[in-house]
Amino acid sequence: MSEDIILSTSGLTKEFGGFTAVNGVDLKVRRGSIHALIGPNGAGKTTCFNLLTKFLPPTRGAIVYNGKDITRRRPAEIARLGLVRSFQISAVFPQLSVLKNVRIALQRKRGDSFDFWRSEDVLSSLDGEAMRLVEAVGLAQFAELPAVELSYGRKRALEIATTLALDPEMMLLDEPMAGMGREDVERIEALIRKVSQNRTILMVEHNLSVVASLSDRITVLARGQILAEGDYATVSKDPRVIEAYIGSGVGNAH
Numbered sequence: 015m016s017e018d019i020i021l022s023t024s025g026l027t028k029e030f031g032g033f034t035a036v037n038g039v040d041l042k043v044r045r046g047s048i049h050a051l052i053g054p055n056g057a058g059k060t061t062c063f064n065l066l067t068k069f070l071p072p073t074r075g076a077i078v079y080n081g082k083d084i085t086r087r088r089p090a091e092i093a094r095l096g097l098v099r100s101f102q103i104s105a106v107f108p109q110l111s112v113l114k115n116v117r118i119a120l121q122r123k124r125g126d127s128f129d130f131w132r133s134e135d136v137l138s139s140l141d142g143e144a145m146r147l148v149e150a151v152g153l154a155q156f157a158e159l160p161a162v163e164l165s166y167g168r169k170r171a172l173e174i175a176t177t178l179a180l181d182p183e184m185m186l187l188d189e190p191m192a193g194m195g196r197e198d199v200e201r202i203e204a205l206i207r208k209v210s211q212n213r214t215i216l217m218v219e220h221n222l223s224v225v226a227s228l229s230d231r232i233t234v235l236a237r238g239q240i241l242a243e244g245d246y247a248t249v250s251k252d253p254r255v256i257e258a259y260i261g262s263g264v265g266n267a268h
């Protein structure tokens with residue numbers, strides 16, 4: 015049976031001046047999987063991620079999402095196709111309540127981006143749906159709190175809620191655990207597992223224990239190229255992966 019691939023790249027390359035940050039990457043992400051992109055510092059993960067989310071144009075290569083060539087599409091266009099990046103575009107309005115932030119995200123989905131001229135009645139009609147999302151990410155008790163007053167980990171949960179408001183088929187997460195304490199890591203890990211039930215997730219993540227427990231499949235990048243691929247048990251035993259991590263001075267992949 016052929017694999018059901020939702021996102022793929024071929025020969026994806028990004029050069030900055032004379033430096034090749036991403037070099038001929040052929041990535042395949044299976045529909046419904048949690049796929050992690052890892053690698054030592056400077057491996058090209060962020061650059062690769064920015065190419066996939068269309069924040070950077072590639073020098074060469076192609077990106078195909080659901081059978082459509084999206085290499086030259088803009089971020090807003092791919093969001094409409096169901097491919098949404100969290101933690102960057104799902105900006106949170108600090109002074110507005112948790113519920114209002116999610117409601118605004120729901121409005122955006124309806125295509126009236128930042129249309130603040132709607133009547134309060136119309137907006138209120140979205141409250142039920144917004145509350146459902148707030149509950150889904152475990153923030154029900156904070157619904158009326160201004161976003162700015164949330165803890166760091168809970169702000170990230172809110173960002174996931176605003177991303178979910180767009181009902182993405184595939185979510186791209188940029189270091190979801192960055193800067194988090196252990197409790198928040200556990201909470202966000204559980205949340206990612208929960209929201210992955212009916213969608214595909216691709217994440218760049220440094221926390222290897224999170225990668226180990228969440229990911230179905232891992233792509234290891236080093237010096238802009240794919241070094242290894244497979245599940246965690248496979249890639250963490252791969253001598254080339256261990257060497258790349260040791261060589262970068264951040265310990266091994268275990």
Ligand SMILES: Nc1ncnc2c1ncn2[C@@H]1O[C@H](COP(=O)(O)OP(=O)(O)OP(=O)(O)O)[C@@H](O)[C@H]1O
Nearest residue numbers: 030033034035053054055056057058059060061062
């Ligand atoms: N805009 C840019 N101009 C020039 N070089 C860049 C640019 N962006 C990234 N690079 C270089 O490309 C290489 C890959 O960087 P990138 O940030 O993609 O790696 P990374 O794997 O995400 O690293 P880290 O884990 O440290 O975040 C690095 O050597 C970096 O210095």
